[in-house]
Amino acid sequence: MEFNRQSRRHGGVFWRLFFALVSLSAIAIAVLTWLFSNAYEDLLWRHVRDTLRATAAASGELLAEQWPGQPSPILQANVAAAADRASVRLTLISSDGRVLADSGQESVGPVRQMENHGNRPEIVAALRSGEGSARRPSPTLAERLLYVAVRVGDEQRPLGVVRAAAPLAPIEAEIIGVRRWLYAISALLAVASAAIAYWIARRVADPVRELSEAARALVGGEYGRRLAIAVPSHADADEVAAAAVALHDIGKRLARSERQLRNTSQTQATILDCMTESVIAVDSSEHILFANAAAGRSLGFDPARVNGRTLLEAIRSHELRDLLRQAIAGRKPARGELTSRVKPPGVFDVLATPLAGDPPAGVVLVLRDISELKRLERMRQQFIANVSHELKTPLSSIRAYAETLRNGAASDPVHGPRFLERIDEQAGRLEELILDMLNLARIEAGQTPLKLVDVPLAGFVKRCIADFETQAAAKQISISVAVEDALAVHADEKALRQVLGNLVDNAVKYTPAGGRVAIRACRDGERVLLEVEDTGPGIPPAHHARLFERFYRVDNARSRQLGGTGLGLAIVKHLTQAMGGSVALESQVGVGSVFMICLPAGKLPPSG
Ligand code: ADP
Numbered sequence: 001m002e003f004n005r006q007s008r009r010h011g012g013v014f015w016r017l018f019f020a021l022v023s024l025s026a027i028a029i030a031v032l033t034w035l036f037s038n039a040y041e042d043l044l045w046r047h048v049r050d051t052l053r054a055t056a057a058a059s060g061e062l063l064a065e066q067w068p069g070q071p072s073p074i075l076q077a078n079v080a081a082a083a084d085r086a087s088v089r090l091t092l093i094s095s096d097g098r099v100l101a102d103s104g105q106e107s108v109g110p111v112r113q114m115e116n117h118g119n120r121p122e123i124v125a126a127l128r129s130g131e132g133s134a135r136r137p138s139p140t141l142a143e144r145l146l147y148v149a150v151r152v153g154d155e156q157r158p159l160g161v162v163r164a165a166a167p168l169a170p171i172e173a174e175i176i177g178v179r180r181w182l183y184a185i186s187a188l189l190a191v192a193s194a195a196i197a198y199w200i201a202r203r204v205a206d207p208v209r210e211l212s213e214a215a216r217a218l219v220g221g222e223y224g225r226r227l228a229i230a231v232p233s234h235a236d237a238d239e240v241a242a243a244a245v246a247l248h249d250i251g252k253r254l255a256r257s258e259r260q261l262r263n264t265s266q267t268q269a270t271i272l273d274c275m276t277e278s279v280i281a282v283d284s285s286e287h288i289l290f291a292n293a294a295a296g297r298s299l300g301f302d303p304a305r306v307n308g309r310t311l312l313e314a315i316r317s318h319e320l321r322d323l324l325r326q327a328i329a330g331r332k333p334a335r336g337e338l339t340s341r342v343k344p345p346g347v348f349d350v351l352a353t354p355l356a357g358d359p360p361a362g363v364v365l366v367l368r369d370i371s372e373l374k375r376l377e378r379m380r381q382q383f384i385a386n387v388s389h390e391l392k393t394p395l396s397s398i399r400a401y402a403e404t405l406r407n408g409a410a411s412d413p414v415h416g417p418r419f420l421e422r423i424d425e426q427a428g429r430l431e432e433l434i435l436d437m438l439n440l441a442r443i444e445a446g447q448t449p450l451k452l453v454d455v456p457l458a459g460f461v462k463r464c465i466a467d468f469e470t471q472a473a474a475k476q477i478s479i480s481v482a483v484e485d486a487l488a489v490h491a492d493e494k495a496l497r498q499v500l501g502n503l504v505d506n507a508v509k510y511t512p513a514g515g516r517v518a519i520r521a522c523r524d525g526e527r528v529l530l531e532v533e534d535t536g537p538g539i540p541p542a543h544h545a546r547l548f549e550r551f552y553r554v555d556n557a558r559s560r561q562l563g564g565t566g567l568g569l570a571i572v573k574h575l576t577q578a579m580g581g582s583v584a585l586e587s588q589v590g591v592g593s594v595f596m597i598c599l600p601a602g603k604l605p606p607s608g
Pocket of ligand 1: 502506507510511534536537538539547552553554555559560563564565566567568569570593
């Protein structure tokens with residue numbers, strides 16, 4: 001189990017290094033053991049041989065003066081004693097090979113029986129060169145011996161040979177013993193060197209493994225991993241430590257870059273999501289890469305779910321797809337318009353800009369909602385048509401009357417003045433229309449400076465309706481006022497006069513003879529509610545929503561006949577709103593209408 005864990009932990013570098021070190025040390029130990037064992041063996045043999053040579057040589061020197069010719073008991077005893085002292089076997093051999101004495105024999109008797117030693121290799125060598133040695137079994141003693149023979153006398157007249165011999169068995173036993181020790185020490189050394197190799201391999205491989213794991217962690221996006229490698233602060237840090245420092249720095253830089261990148265992309269995403277324009281990025285194969293929140297809202301999809309889908313799948317607009325292809329094919333921005341039918345429907349100005357690359361890597365589509373612009377454009381056209389129409393009618397009348405006058409009616413005492421009166425009437429109508437339009441334009445452009453003051457309402461309303469008394473009396477219309485004395489509004493006096501004037505004018509104008517007009521005002525919290533009620537024809541509910549638009553009339557012919565411009569209620573609405581108020585209408589066909597103005601309440605100046 002432990003081995004498995006370790007082998008999983010250590011990588012290739014460790015095992016390669018470990019085996020290399022172990023093999024190296026094993027070879028070194030084997031060679032050293034072999035050399036030492038051989039040297040020791042040589043030394044031992046040389047020592048034994050030297051000892052034997054010295055003993056033989058010393059004995060030879062002693063006997064050189066009176067070299068025995070024959071074996072004798074005295075000689076045998078002396079040789080045996082000398083051999084015993086030197087712990088060797090001594091043999092005296094005559095130059096013709098006869099054995100003269102041998103410490104290996106009990107007495108002189110067996111010596112005489114001994115075979116001729118003249119052909120023994122060590123004797124042959126000694127007689128020839130002064131010294132000879134051999135390692136072989138002794139035929140006499142039946143054991144293996146090391147023989148060293150030394151010649152006595154010179155080469156021309158040799159007296160004989162003294163031979164010293166020692167048994168091989170103890171020497172070989174010692175050699176075997178020493179070898180055993182050597183092998184045991186070698187084994188210990190091998191174990192120790194394996195441990196050292198393991199330690200060295202770990203010291204080298206562990207940091208390398210750490211580095212590779214840290215590098216792998218970097219690849220996996222784990223930038224904050226701390227390296228366990230001890231990094232010396234001084235300049236002579238080794239390569240691994242330097243690599244660790246570099247890797248650590250890379251990690252820190254990568255983390256910083258990733259943080260910056262994340263911040264930037266978050267900022268960009270936030271900006272893109274806050275944009276009112278829809279932004280869609282599409283790759284060259286028309287798959288959506290990104291879409292912002294506005295795009296999802298305008299085109300009816302979930303921006304988080306469209307990534308990877310094709311533009312046509314997500315938006316189902318062939319116009320948009322064609323524009324995208326046009327931008328890619330033309331390698332330049334393409335512009336177009338898109339009408340979206342999703343809720344709420346809208347019109348978009350689309351700019352398709354190809355991304356860099358040839359062919360372009362994709363396209364960025366920016367959609368600007370121009371529905372409001374289109375509506376305003378439509379309104380403008382409608383307004384021009386309305387204005388032209390409004391101006392055309394009185395002008396046509398003026399031209400017709402002028403034509404009639406020129407054709408002779410001018411001298412007609414009855415029709416002449418009547419036609420001139422009509423011309424004046426139509427010119428007055430034109431003037432009124434133009435003044436109303438100018439007025440409205442000024443209010444809308446904010447060019448009518450409003451001076452908001454606290455206006456006491458009771459007196460103001462009375463003064464205002466005084467202008468309509470003649471008109472009302474002519475139609476037998478009664479105008480009643482019910483305004484509390486203690487009521488004031490915060491408003492511009494001139495504007496309020498125009499608002500109230502327009503409403504009362506309409507009420508008197510559209511109420512049939514004998515009807516009633518009532519003006520009421522009451523407080524409603526912080527506001528004042530001013531109502532103009534009439535018993536006129538009433539206005540069908542279908543017209544309520546558009547009644548305050550310019551030139552909107554319920555009954556065109558009747559309005560014109562009564563001298564209306566179609567702008568009165570539009571002026572009422574704009575002025576009231578400019579003063580911080582609102583308008584409303586309640587009406588029932590055949591019963592009458594109530595126009596309600598709600599304005600901020602004002603304070604009355606202290607009376608007295
Ligand atoms: P006009 O100059 O035609 O009166 P206004 O903007 O003042 O233009 O009014 C718009 C239309 O609203 C009128 O043409 C008329 O049809 C209708 N209207 C306004 N006031 C009343 C009312 N008190 N009773 C019935 N209809 C009214």
